[in-house]
Every structure is written in structure tokens, then in C-alpha cells.
Amino acid sequence: MQDYLRYIPHTEEDIQEMLNVIGVKRIEDLFQTIPERYRLSKPLNLPEPLSEPGLIRHLSELQAPRMSQFLGGGAYHHFIPTIVSNLVSRSEFYTAYTPYQPEISQGTLQAIFEYQTLVCQLTGMEVSNASLYDGASSLAEAVLMASRITGKKKILISQTVHPEYRQVIQTYMDPNQQEIQLIPYKKEEGRIDEKILFDYLQEDVSAVVIQNPNFFGVVENFQPIVERVHDSGGLMIVGFTEALAYGILKPPGDLGADIVAGEGQSLGIPMSYGGPYLGIFATRERFIRNMPGRLVGETIDMEGKRGFVLTLATREQHIRRERATSNICTNEGLCALMATIFLSCLGKEGLKELALMNLSKAEYAKRTISKIQGCRLAFPSPTFNEFVLQVEKEPARILEKLKKEGILGGISLAKFYSELDHHLLITVTEMNKKEEIDHWAERLQYALR
Amino acid sequence: MQDYLRYIPHTEEDIQEMLNVIGVKRIEDLFQTIPERYRLSKPLNLPEPLSEPGLIRHLSELQAPRMSQFLGGGAYHHFIPTIVSNLVSRSEFYTAYTPYQPEISQGTLQAIFEYQTLVCQLTGMEVSNASLYDGASSLAEAVLMASRITGKKKILISQTVHPEYRQVIQTYMDPNQQEIQLIPYKKEEGRIDEKILFDYLQEDVSAVVIQNPNFFGVVENFQPIVERVHDSGGLMIVGFTEALAYGILKPPGDLGADIVAGEGQSLGIPMSYGGPYLGIFATRERFIRNMPGRLVGETIDMEGKRGFVLTLATREQHIRRERATSNICTNEGLCALMATIFLSCLGKEGLKELALMNLSKAEYAKRTISKIQGCRLAFPSPTFNEFVLQVEKEPARILEKLKKEGILGGISLAKFYSELDHHLLITVTEMNKKEEIDHWAERLQYALR
Amino acid sequence: MGRKITICIKVTYAEGDKMRRRTDRGLIQDEPLIFEQGRKGRKGYSLPQWDVERIEADHFIPSSLLRNHWEGLPQLSEMDVVRHFTRLSQWNYGVDSGLYPLGSCTMKYNPKVNEEIARMAGFSNLHPYTPEDLTQGVLRLMFELQNFLAEIVGMDQVTLQPAAGAQGELTGMMMIRACLQARQERRKKVLIPDTAHGTNCSTSTIASYQMIEVKSNESGIIPLERIVELMDEEVAALMVTNPNTLGIFEENLVSIAEIVHKKGGFVYCDGANLNALMGMVKLGDLGVDVVHINLHKTFSTPHGGGGPGAGPVAIKKELSPFLPIPVVEKQGEIYHLNYNRPQSIGKVKNFYGNFGVLVKAYAYILSMGPEGLKRASEMAVLNANYLMKRLKGYYHLPYAKPCMHECVFTDRFQEKHHISTLDIAKRLIDYGFHPPTIYFPLVVKGALMMEPTESESKENIDQFIETMIGIAKEAEEDPDLLRQAPQRVKVRRLDEVLAARKPRLRWKGTGS
Amino acid sequence: MGRKITICIKVTYAEGDKMRRRTDRGLIQDEPLIFEQGRKGRKGYSLPQWDVERIEADHFIPSSLLRNHWEGLPQLSEMDVVRHFTRLSQWNYGVDSGLYPLGSCTMKYNPKVNEEIARMAGFSNLHPYTPEDLTQGVLRLMFELQNFLAEIVGMDQVTLQPAAGAQGELTGMMMIRACLQARQERRKKVLIPDTAHGTNCSTSTIASYQMIEVKSNESGIIPLERIVELMDEEVAALMVTNPNTLGIFEENLVSIAEIVHKKGGFVYCDGANLNALMGMVKLGDLGVDVVHINLHKTFSTPHGGGGPGAGPVAIKKELSPFLPIPVVEKQGEIYHLNYNRPQSIGKVKNFYGNFGVLVKAYAYILSMGPEGLKRASEMAVLNANYLMKRLKGYYHLPYAKPCMHECVFTDRFQEKHHISTLDIAKRLIDYGFHPPTIYFPLVVKGALMMEPTESESKENIDQFIETMIGIAKEAEEDPDLLRQAPQRVKVRRLDEVLAARKPRLRWKGTGS
Numbered sequence A, B: 001m002q003d004y005l006r007y008i009p010h011t012e013e014d015i016q017e018m019l020n021v022i023g024v025k026r027i028e029d030l031f032q033t034i035p036e037r038y039r040l041s042k043p044l045n046l047p048e049p050l051s052e053p054g055l056i057r058h059l060s061e062l063q064a065p066r067m068s069q070f071l072g073g074g075a076y077h078h079f080i081p082t083i084v085s086n087l088v089s090r091s092e093f094y095t096a097y098t099p100y101q102p103e104i105s106q107g108t109l110q111a112i113f114e115y116q117t118l119v120c121q122l123t124g125m126e127v128s129n130a131s132l133y134d135g136a137s138s139l140a141e142a143v144l145m146a147s148r149i150t151g152k153k154k155i156l157i158s159q160t161v162h163p164e165y166r167q168v169i170q171t172y173m174d175p176n177q178q179e180i181q182l183i184p185y186k187k188e189e190g191r192i193d194e195k196i197l198f199d200y201l202q203e204d205v206s207a208v209v210i211q212n213p214n215f216f217g218v219v220e221n222f223q224p225i226v227e228r229v230h231d232s233g234g235l236m237i238v239g240f241t242e243a244l245a246y247g248i249l250k251p252p253g254d255l256g257a258d259i260v261a262g263e264g265q266s267l268g269i270p271m272s273y274g275g276p277y278l279g280i281f282a283t284r285e286r287f288i289r290n291m292p293g294r295l296v297g298e299t300i301d302m303e304g305k306r307g308f309v310l311t312l313a314t315r316e317q318h319i320r321r322e323r324a325t326s327n328i329c330t331n332e333g334l335c336a337l338m339a340t341i342f343l344s345c346l347g348k349e350g351l352k353e354l355a356l357m358n359l360s361k362a363e364y365a366k367r368t369i370s371k372i373q374g375c376r377l378a379f380p381s382p383t384f385n386e387f388v389l390q391v392e393k394e395p396a397r398i399l400e401k402l403k404k405e406g407i408l409g410g411i412s413l414a415k416f417y418s419e420l421d422h423h424l425l426i427t428v429t430e431m432n433k434k435e436e437i438d439h440w441a442e443r444l445q446y447a448l449r
Numbered sequence C, D: 001m002g003r004k005i006t007i008c009i010k011v012t013y014a015e016g017d018k019m020r021r022r023t024d025r026g027l028i029q030d031e032p033l034i035f036e037q038g039r040k041g042r043k044g045y046s047l048p049q050w051d052v053e054r055i056e057a058d059h060f061i062p063s064s065l066l067r068n069h070w071e072g073l074p075q076l077s078e079m080d081v082v083r084h085f086t087r088l089s090q091w092n093y094g095v096d097s098g099l100y101p102l103g104s105c106t107m108k109y110n111p112k113v114n115e116e117i118a119r120m121a122g123f124s125n126l127h128p129y130t131p132e133d134l135t136q137g138v139l140r141l142m143f144e145l146q147n148f149l150a151e152i153v154g155m156d157q158v159t160l161q162p163a164a165g166a167q168g169e170l171t172g173m174m175m176i177r178a179c180l181q182a183r184q185e186r187r188k189k190v191l192i193p194d195t196a197h198g199t200n201c202s203t204s205t206i207a208s209y210q211m212i213e214v215k216s217n218e219s220g221i222i223p224l225e226r227i228v229e230l231m232d233e234e235v236a237a238l239m240v241t242n243p244n245t246l247g248i249f250e251e252n253l254v255s256i257a258e259i260v261h262k263k264g265g266f267v268y269c270d271g272a273n274l275n276a277l278m279g280m281v282k283l284g285d286l287g288v289d290v291v292h293i294n295l296h297k298t299f300s301t302p303h304g305g306g307g308p309g310a311g312p313v314a315i316k317k318e319l320s321p322f323l324p325i326p327v328v329e330k331q332g333e334i335y336h337l338n339y340n341r342p343q344s345i346g347k348v349k350n351f352y353g354n355f356g357v358l359v360k361a362y363a364y365i366l367s368m369g370p371e372g373l374k375r376a377s378e379m380a381v382l383n384a385n386y387l388m389k390r391l392k393g394y395y396h397l398p399y400a401k402p403c404m405h406e407c408v409f410t411d412r413f414q415e416k417h418h419i420s421t422l423d424i425a426k427r428l429i430d431y432g433f434h435p436p437t438i439y440f441p442l443v444v445k446g447a448l449m450m451e452p453t454e455s456e457s458k459e460n461i462d463q464f465i466e467t468m469i470g471i472a473k474e475a476e477e478d479p480d481l482l483r484q485a486p487q488r489v490k491v492r493r494l495d496e497v498l499a500a501r502k503p504r505l506r507w508k509g510t511g512s
């Protein structure tokens, strides 16, 4: 079946005419520069092509079943207004390349300019780039940037930063150039232990990295930390996995953060089994030239009309080559557009209301299970839409039982923190209806018997 | 909850400012012209508004389950290329009104011009309008048009025309102006009985209406009829419910039809529980001025550039008022666009291939059940993708049994033809995989035991 | 080589910031007809795989009945088809492009979520002859929608079958005819005001009634006296549009209805303008016996560039026996389709109506709720009155009284500069607005009929107003700008006379 | 009042039918920034209904940690949001708009069906921490895609984790570093040809290697002798792009690889240009140890206006232990994610990669099959050679030899008319084509890098060719047309110097 020809318009006539113009006989003649003996003689070992309807059928069958979800930990189940997916489906947006030719890319460029502004408003920072890959790599870029700025080696990272984010930072870092010191959390609070942090906080520290809300869902209070970090000549880096929290939480910028880097998936981007997501990256104006990633700036055209262009490219790989601030080229443009539409649609009231709904639902869940035997909140500290539950039975067993009821009841923390071997990370969002939460609690109670 | 305000942008400030400009105090003052005592004092008795996610949840629950289908009879389950739904979702198409302002409607206008051309190519006729409501009303309009042209009363309609189409014709007709004579079908062939037809075919006959393929799926041979109709001074009207058949069948135009009117749903339009569909209507150039519905024509602009406009509007209600050829205004524009994209995408090869696949699958189904005890083909005549099966058990019972297996096994003809009380109309399209047909046949055999 | 063309975009810059959302140069792709493209052997499709024997048609069907040639039908790659229709779309203007004040058409915003919902497989992929026990959900949807609409217009029953307003009219008039026949009455005439939409007139003809035109009075409504004069036992019905096409509420309707009823006639109401009345007044309370509703206007289903729409008809009890079949009914908890209605007028359409459109209207009503719908009507009327107030003085207002959802101006003031309604309309295009409805209703010479709808914010309307004022200025200072308009779009004014004189209604090979 | 602007659209008419698909006037809506719109109290959203008690934040969280003010964030109705982004989209140019010969970017058609599939709820709504027994389908998809890609490039294993090409490079170089470390080797240098893409250079830096530039020879490829000279025990790897950014196949690669290997180094291949090779040759057979693949190029996933993409990395067995975690594995009939790989470089990204992009690439490969992919490469190369052949003579061709999927011209011939590559590129816009990649690769002065891809029909390419020839004529006869270009789009050439001199990177109240 040659249905793939719908993607390749050449008829046999076309091919002949073109070969004649080129002055060769056969297609193969065009591949002469490939050494004879390496040219493939037999077809690739791949499945025979599927028809369009066959393809649709096959892939529908690979889908995962619908479940009641209480999972978070870096990916969140939030409502996405219909217009978000509707508008990003405009082919002028998604079939375009990076806007290297501004005159026919003003749509993408203005949207990114709006995105950069929205990120500043959300984080309380002064400048944002046009996006990085995801929260984890964004945080890693922040760490590298800090070292470029301070010229120092040591990075202090709170243990309450998403474990996978820490892994990515580790990978990005050059063991010979940088050194990581993990800062433990207060067992009773689930928050970074400032005392220990302050002990490590010396002149040689390039940056302190915390996450807020942290991996346990706990709202960190890093105001006291910021000052000390600055005094010691280091930079304060604040990461996050749940951008929605800033609908009600004080933006890190207001608290003195130097770099804010985190995940934007909650802002209108589907969970898609882990990607594509949105790496948010914002900092202070004075650090612009050290910033990774693309930037869109406002300017005027030869008629004096306002327009937008990619700017400050001298930081980037295609100009600076080996001396660039980062190697990023393709970023997450369309996801940034989704976030832009999402935020435009919600506005300040909507974002606040949505955040409050997440908080209220999580608190409702806490109240509900507070009556249950065999489990307790691990940390009393304030949280946003996630919290850690300590259980008396084997977590894996509990989750297995809930799963049988069609519920993904939480994430077992054992694989991330050996000491939290009887702990579940529970996430509750606006998508969990009251009855759903009650049902979950009820099945949990049953499982804990 | 006032989420409906997302569709109504007025803030309280806006309202005040506007009222001030108008010079009234309260909104109610704008409705003074409505007699006091009739103005509603209490809110409409309707459900409280749903949120967007609530709405989505509610309507998903109203959906019907997915079934294995062997139903046709005027609505067909065909594959719709993804690009069809994708392209008609461009808001410039679907949020526009009828193209009364040609300068900013060239997209719609050129597409309709292409549609009109494609319909002519499909039916073998000379002119097509921009669409009517559906096959049934289209056929009714054909009958009215014939009377306008011939000035005669009597219409001869084959009993093999879709029963619901006949009902619609009946409704549209003025009992005082027109009169219907049903022409029976040959019991052994399932085709119109020419002899009886010819007996009725007198000078007073305005038109003869047949359907091809007819309601039994049988391919009619009306070539001999056409001549006689013309001799008697009447018009030959050919209807259809399955447009795809013309991928292989000789177009009615080639056989001398004067008006071709039928259903275009098979051309890329979803079944949607019966609508919206596409009323196809084509005729001869000499009848243009008597034609119902909108027409798009080619012309040039003041710079001599090719463009398209609505034309010959002097036939239409908004100009001709009570002397118009029809009262149609809004038609099925977007469905016509779907058909245009569908046909552009398939092209002549594709359409022929698709038609052949329908034929081959239906014939495969025939062969498969030919071995089954307790059922037989009611009519030996050639068919396209539908055929009538005579069964020895109670049809309702059989269908009920199949339904329990997740199969919609056919349509019982009893409610349409009292004499066909042990007959099922079976439809097989390219969407019925071989295994599905085998399964259907196997369950049918079981049900016939 | 080739000629130069000068495009004057003066005003775009002239008014500057005062008129913010303005038009600009745009790059548009020319695109030939689909038939002028493609090549033999190219394909843009993918069908299900062959899993049964492929047998040539003439094996089953006599070749005399088989197609032996193909005229036309293009052969393109999928991408070229996509580009073709993408480019065509870019020559269009929709509600999502900008303000679309097309009077009598209620071009309100079409919610995207409703489009998504209508596309759900359990609706779009559902065969109309699916057994009722599997379609309880969709039957419930239709049943509830019937009730919602009945409540909104204050009638007893509703049929969802008609595919559009005009077919709704026909259905309504057929029911009236059937009812009269059942009463053994033969009435020949229908009264229709001169402000009526063309469909009213043509519908009455198809329903085989003779139309009697009723002149509206100087304040734009039906004069009671005229009805008193004209109404007799020959008259089957009065067809009235309320609010009428001048955007004016028919104040005498109640008394008029009484007269009509006294003479045994019916009052048919064209409800296309229902967007002004939701939650404010019920047509049923005003003596209306039959009313059709354009879901593609009041209930936000998109117009699709000329359909599909849906024109449900609401009636008073008396007409119930004559409703088209089937009627969606509920018995206990079970919904079903009732075909057993001997007095029914039959069917006007195959199956049950434009279900895909009904889904969107149902979703819209559920999203709005009672206050939402009322608010919509209030704001629609507010917008129209605000527009009317601010434009009067610049444009001639034939009926100077508060309007409902739309208002009608004329080109009288501009005549002295030899500027017509058409020129004004075309100039609006250069500013990125869709023109209003023009030259309708016919009773108003050079009518400009404007319906902003509740979807438009004050800012949007202010921009439109400032543009209209700017155009009025241009008409005095530089009228040629208007006569030359539009200049900024793909094609300039088109030769409609040529189109009608020698109609080219299809592509005919390279000749075309 | 305001000024007039003359737009010359000479050539649009000049060449007439010879160049069919041409541009035209278009109506474009100006649209302010989202922040310059909206009003307090307006809303464009609808959240789930409150079904639990609504408690103010400060009840749970100390107010010192709560947001006390909002700077900016707009408040618009849903329709105004829809119009805003609809209008913005209309200022853009995508593959669906027209020919997009952006060299090194492989702007092929993005099949719509793949977009639909990626949107299926069972994929898009799936949480990454869902237990594996529920995600067997998606794990199978990833596992099979790994194998497909490995087969296509002739390598042993594949990781799908990298989010884009550059991250793929980093992942690959990290693995090489890790492998060397495991061997207790400390190598400091990486060899990179001067034709390389910027990401290769910056990646080597981030991987903390010192880059040594290798000059390419007069026929555009890496000279064997230079490698012989430069390769030593200090060199960790050679990063080569094949076909290279000149669209030329690196003929010496096999011998080069031998040398590199002999000295204990690795050959890293930038596979961004794989679209030329599918089914023709396997990079693995040429001695490549690591190669990254841009799914958003060769495998038709859309570029999204700058991402998301996906940059899987294929490797030879030797490097397997160092693959990022988790690795998708199959044991018996069960697919699972293996985190237990002690030597792994760790993770470069959260979770498993850009799954939504992977789905589209998987669907594409299944639609094409082995012959389809081969055909794609053949036609991509055919199109490029046809283009090169027809344009040479009109534009200077620095490397006059058969090319692969793309060809590179320069502005040398036009220099004498003081016309630069930039002028040519901008003039193309006026004709409705996206310009080629310009001023890259850096080794070519004033480069015009053209990659038509297999999606374009002969007619489309002929139109582009005729336009390029027409522009060459214009450069002689009327060079100002080029210097003034583009004239037909929303904005003319933009002041990039101003943008960089005083950066305005965000809206700052009415100031901006």
C-alpha cells in the first residue's frame, strides 16, 4: 500500500522531468557521494505502512485507561480552557519555525513578548526568556548561570527540591567546575533546615537553590535565607514545579530571588506522560547578558511602526558558538504560547481563584483523612495543593488496592527518600470533585484496615 | 456562578457609562416599548448555569456507546480524512455568515464555486447550486421545480425512493397544486416496475422521481425510462442517498436526468444522529432561472482580477420575495465545504477506489451469509453497499440478539414496507473490517437458529 | 513590464491612537482553483487497507450502468489540499476576525467548547437509526432542549426538525394550514408587513397562501387599524417579526393578535430576533401561536459561512397534533421517538433535524442559565441603543426611537456627496470591520442595519463608532476614498452585472 | 491629515501566469498587546464549580508568604482573547501557508492526523507517574520508536529523553565523557569542523570540552589529513554533521572515523540532516558512535514556532551503560522503565522526554514504512538537486557538486548591484515565500541555504525557482525593489540595533 505518497507529491513524470534537468538517469545517481559499499541494498527493517484509519485505530489502542488521579510531584492535572488547544491548533502558529524572519513572524514574536511579560508578572522578576525545555533543565541552567556570574564552584541545594530536578542539575554540572552540597530538611516541618544551610553558607557558595512550594508541597519561607545568601556574595535561586501556586503565593521576586526557574506545565499544558512541558526562566535585568535562551524585544520598523524581534542573540549559540551562555536552540515555543493564552484567559482574578480552589480542595482532603486511623500528615507546615501522608501499612500495597478501585491514590516517596518509606505524596487539584475526594478517602481508610 | 460573563464583556462601569450616553437610568428603561404587564418579573425556569468543565462532563455522559454498525438507509458510516475536520475548523470559515460581502468572503465563495463544479462532475450535470438542507428536502425542491417548469400537477414517484424522502415530498407539496402517484417495485427485482410506470406516464405528468441506488441498495436502470418521460413532456428526477456510489456508477447526467437531487453526507460529513447533512441539487443550464438555492458565479473586480460572487439572486427570496423559486436562505455551507475538501483529497482515483471497496465489502458480506440457513437475499439485482436480507425469524428479535453482542445488525424494513415484514436492510462500508463482517455473519447465523 | 498600483492608506495613520484596533498591510497568497492544480497519479488520500478480495465493479454491475469517464476532479497531495483551503480561509472574515454587526443575523461569539462537544464521538459518529435504548442520552438532550426553548418563548411545545429559519417558517405555516384543514376551513391569505424578511413572503407562497402586504406606519410598526381592515375569514395567519427588522418592538402585537384570533386566524411570529427578548418577555404571552427560533443566531451556533443552522418551531397546544414526526417524548424515565401521530404534517427533513447544531445550542443554554440569557438580551439591547445614540447626527436615523437589539440608519446625509450605503459598507472593510446589513429592510431606502450583539465590549463598539464617524467625515472631505473602497483586500469591488449577464457557475477546463 | 504610502506591486502583475501562486493585498488587523486591552471585572474563564468550602488563603498560609498585589495580567472576555490570538496567528507564516525552504530545518508537511492522535485523551491526559501496568501501550510506543530509530541510523540503542537536538548533543557528549571517565581517561578536546552548527560548539563547552575547529576543504568537507594532524589522545571526540550544513555528504567519514577510533576517540554525528539518508545509508555503518536525531525535522513533528521538539540519541553498545535513566525495556511481553543503571549519566530532563512529540514521530514512521521513508529521502535530495541545477547561473554556487537534501548559494553575483543576501531574502517574502536560511553556515559568505524537502511538488519548486530568477533580474534592473523589501507585510524591516541597544523585553505599563 503506497498511501505514504499522500505526503510525497512526485509523480513518475515529475521525477523523470527533474532527473532530465539535473542531467542524471536514475535517482541513485544523486547519491554517488555515498561510498558504494555502504549504500543499503535491502529495505529498512520496519513495519509495513499503515493506512490513516489503520493508524488511528492502532494508536487508540495504545492509550492508557482513564483513572481518578491524586498524582502530582511535578506534573499536575488541571483544567485547560478549550480555547487554549483551539488557538494553538492554528497552523500559522504550530507549523512555523523559530521566528528568524521577523516580518512574517510577528504573531509568534508578539505572543512571546507577551509571554515574557506574563512570566515577569507571575514571578515578580524583571526579565524572562522565551522558554527553556522544562522545569528541571531550567533549574540546571540557573545553576550554570549563577556560576558564570559569581565565578564560584559550590552550590547548596535543598533536599526538598524535586529529586529528578536535582538529578538533572547533577548531570548538567561539570564535576570539575562545580560541587553540590545537599541541605537536609527539618524532619518535623518538611522545610529546608536553615541552620545547616547557614553553616555551609560561605564565601565560596555560588548559589543556594530551593523550591517553593517544595517537593512535599510545603510552602517554604526563604525570606530570612535570601539576605544571608546575598551577604555571602551568592545568588538566590528559587525553583518551582507548580506555577499555579503563585496565584496566591508571594512571587519570589518580591522576596529577593535572583533567578526563578521552574515548570510551567500547570498553565494550560496537558500532562502528556511527562512532556512537552515549559521551562520558565526569569531573572534580574542586570543579569540579562548572562541569561540562557532566546529573548524577544520591542523595536520599530522603517516606517516607525512597533514590531518585535529576537534580540541580544550575541549570548546565543548561533552567534557566540562555544562561548554562548547555553546551547539551547529549539525551545518550547508552542507551550509558551499555551501558557500565554491560558493566563490571558484567566487573568488575575481567575488565576487567584483557581489557586485558591486548589488550596481549598487539598485542605478539604486533609480534613477528610484526619479522621482516618492509620495515617497522619507527615508535616504540619502550610502546603498548597500537595501534602505528605504518613501511613502505617506498606505504601505499595495501599496504592495497589486503590488502583483496583480505579484510583491513582498518590506517589510513594520511598524511591526518592529512603527515610520516607511509609509516606505518600498526595496531590489534589480543582479537577478532583468533592465526591471523588470522599471516595478516595473512603478507599484509603479501607486499605489501611 | 456567573461564568456566563465570559461571553458577555460588559463590566458594571461599562454599563453605567453607556446608559449615561444613552440618557437613561436603568437597563429596564431600554425595554419601555414592551408593555409593562408582559415584562417578566421572575427568571426563566431553566437549569442554573454549568461551568465549562461541568458542561463537558455532563455532555460526555449523554453520548451513545460505540457499536459495530451495519446501518445505512440514508446515513452512512464512512471514513473522514482528518484534514476535513481540521480545515473546516478554521474560524474564518465557520464563524462567517453567508458571503453577502464578496470582497471579504472570497474564501467561502471560491470554495462554493469549486463545490458547484465538483457536484457537476459527480452527477454529470451542468449546474449545481450552493447546497440545500438535505437529500430529502432537496428532492422535494426538485419536485416543486419540475412543476414550475412543466406547469403540470402529477408526479410519479418510485416506491423504492427512501420512504422518509417521500414523506418530505408529500409535506412540501400543495395537495391542491400537485398530486403524487406511487409506482411499485418488482417484487422479484427490488427495482421500479417500468410497465406500471409507463401506464401512468401521460401528458399530465410533471416528473418521474426515482432513486439510484434505490432504498434497497439496488442499482436502478432508468435509461429506458428517461426517453419515455421526455417524450411525454415530463422531467426525469434522479435522487440518491449514497453519493459515493457515483464513484463507479454512471452519473445520472449521462443518462439524461433533468434534475439530480440527493444526499451528500457520505462525502466527508459525520452521521451526527441525522444532521446536519448536505442537500445536493444539480440540473441543466436551461433550467437555471427556475433553480432553488444560492449560486456562486465567476466575475472580475475593478482591476480585472478574477473573483467570485453570489449571483442570479433574482430567483431568491430576499429579492423576489413571494415570487422566489424557494424560501431557502441559510443552507448547509459548511457541509458543502466538507464535501469539497473530501473530494479534493480523494480525487478521481480515490473516489473510485473507495466506491469499489464499499461494493467489494458488501459483496463479501453477501457471499459470507449465502451459506447461512434461514436467510436469503431478497433481490438478486446488482447493489452498491446495501442489500435486503430476507430472514425466517422475527427481525426485531434478531436485531435485539445482535445488539446484545454490540452489533447494530441492520434495519428492519417492516416499518417502511408492510410487505417486507421479514426483511433487513444491511449496509456494509469500508469501515467494516473483514473480521467485523465475519463476526456479524456468525452472530446472525446464531440468531437465526 | 506590469503596472504600479497606489494604495492609499491615509486614514489608517490619520486617526492614530484614537482608533486603536486598525487594519494593516497583510500578505495574502493568491491561490488558483483546485482544478487548476494537481497532476495525474498524485494522491492526497489514505483508505482503509483492503482486507477482502478486490473485485472490479463490472463483475457485479452491468458496465452500461458504470461510469466510463471522469471529467475533472483534482489530484493533489495532502499538503497541497491543506494549503489550498488554508489560503482560501485567509481571504475570509469571521466573527473571530473582528466586529461583525450584520443586522438581523446576530453574529455573536461562537463558544469553542460547544464546537468540541459537538465533535464528541458519541454524538458525531451516531447513526440516526440506532435503537432508542442506546440513544437515551441524545434523546434526553433533544427533549430538554425542546423544553428550554418552549420556556424561553413561552409556548407549549417545540419541534427541532427544521434545518433553518426558513424551513421553520414553512413547518409553522404547514401546521397552521393542517389545523385549518382539520377545521374544514379553506383560507387563502396571509398578512405580512412590508418590513418582513423575504423568507416570510416566499414561505407563504410555498405553503400556497396568497400574501397580503401590510404597510408599517411612520413609527415602523404594524398599525392596528390596518389589521382591523385586512383581517377576515379568508386570512389564515398574520406573519409578524418581533422585534421587527427595524429593531423595533411591535407594540400593538397583543391587540393585533386578539383581532386575528377573533377572526379565527393564527399569529405566526418570526423569532429570528429573539436575542432581544430572552428573559424579558415571552412571545407566547403576547398572543403568538407559532414562532420559529434561529439557533444559529440567538443560541450562538456558528453560521458556517451560510449554514448549517437550525430553526426549531414552538407552538401553542392547539397545533400540537400537527407537529412533524417523530416527536421526542418522555414516558416515565424513558425517552422515545413518537411516529404515531395521525394528524402530523409529516416530515420536512430526513431524520430528526440538525442534531449537531442542536448540541451546541443546548450546551449554550446550559452555560448561560436563566440570568445569563437575560443578561445577553439586556446587553445586546444596550449595545444597539448606545450605537444608535452615538451615530445619530452623523447618519440619518429614519425611526428615531429606542431600538431593541439592532438599529437602522440610512445614507440620506451622505447622498449630497454622492455617497451611497454601498460605499459606506465597502469603506468599513478597509478599516477591518464587517459591514452592516445593507439595503434591508426594503421599506428603508439605503438602509444600514446594525446589530452589534452582546458579545462586543464597549471598546470594540467605540472603535466601530469612531470609524463610522471618520467615514462620515471622509464622505465630505474625500468621497473618492469611499467610492474606491475597498482597497485593502484581495479583490476590489466585483462586477456583479457581468456575473449575472453571462453566468459562469462552474469551472470548465482551461476555458474558465 | 496622515501620509500616503505607495506600495509597488509591480512584479506581482509583471510575471503573470508564468508564476501562478502569487501574493496579493491582504487585510490584516492591527492588534495591541494583550496588556493594552481588557477592563477590571471582565472575565474570560470558567472554573469547576466550588463543591468544597471556599476558605481564604491566609487561613492556612501566613500572609507574609502570600501575594499582596498583582502587576498587570489582563482581564478580557473569551471572545476578545480568541480574536487576539487569531489575529496574531494571521501575521505568521507556516508550512501550511506556503513553501518554507529554510535550510537545515527540514520544514516538511506536518500530517494533521498525527496532531489528532497526540491529542487523544489516553496520551495527553496521562500522568507520568502512572503505574506501568496501566501504561503498557505508551511504553510499547516508546520502545518500538527506539527500535525504529536505531534501525534507521544503524545503531544499537536509543534514548528518547532529550527535548531537542541541542539537548541530544549534550546527552551524547555527556555519555562520551562518562565512558572516558569509566576508562579513567581525561580528555580535554573536541574536534568540530567550521561548517558546524552553533549548538555543536556550545554543547562541547557545556560538556566542558575545549573546542578545536577543523577547517573544511575547498569541496566543503573535512579533509582527512587535518584529522590525522589534529587527532590525539587529548581528543575525546569529533563532532561531525552528515550530510554537513553545506548539504554535502562527508565522503571521508569512514576513514576519519577509523583514525579517531584508533586514537581512542569517539565520533559524534549531528543527525539533524538525516532527511537525506533514510533507507539509503546507515550512519552506524560509517563508524559513527553517537548520533542525535531531530524528530521535529526528519520525522515531521511540527516546529511549533520554536519548539517543542525532540532529540533522541542513538548509540553503539559500548556507550549503553551510560544512557540516561530511565531506559524503556521489554522483558518477555512486559514493558518497563529501568532506573537501575549505576553508570548512567543520570537525567537531562524531568520524566522521559517530550512524549507528545514522540507520538507524532511514531505515527509518521508507521504511516511511511520502509519504502516511504526511503522515498522521502530520495525526493528530498531530488528536489534540492533540481533547485540547485536550475538556480546556478543566476546565483553563485560556492560548492559546485551534487548536493544532498539542501544546497547553498551566495549573493556574490548580486554584490555588484549592492544587493545582499538579506535583500534577496526579504524580497522573497513579498512573493509569498519564506526565505531560506541566511548567513549560515558561517564558512560561506552571504550564504543562502535552501532545503525544499520532499513535501514540495515540482510545481511548487518551479514557482520558487522562477521567483528567485525574477528577483535576480530585479537586482539588476530595479535593485531598490529589493532594498525596500518586504513591502507587502504587516511590518517592514525592523530596527534590530535599536532592539539590542536598549532592550525592551517586557511590557511596562503604558510606558511600553
Ligand SMILES: Cc1ncc(COP(=O)(O)O)c(C=O)c1O
Pocket (backbone or CB within 6 Å): B328, B329, B330, C104, C105, C164, C165, C166, C167, C197, C199, C200, C241, C245, C270, C272, C273, C294, C309, C311
Ligand atoms: C428576520 C429573519 N427571518 C428569517 C430568516 C431566515 O432564517 P434562515 O436563514 O435560517 O433560513 C432570517 C435570516 O436571515 C431573518 O433575518
Ligand SMILES: Cc1ncc(COP(=O)(O)O)c(C=O)c1O
Pocket (backbone or CB within 6 Å): A328, A329, A330, D104, D105, D164, D165, D166, D167, D197, D199, D200, D241, D245, D270, D272, D273, D294, D309, D311
Ligand atoms: C545542523 C543542526 N544541528 C543542531 C541543531 C539544533 O537542534 P535543536 O534546534 O532541536 O536544538 C540544528 C537546528 O537548527 C541544526 O540545524
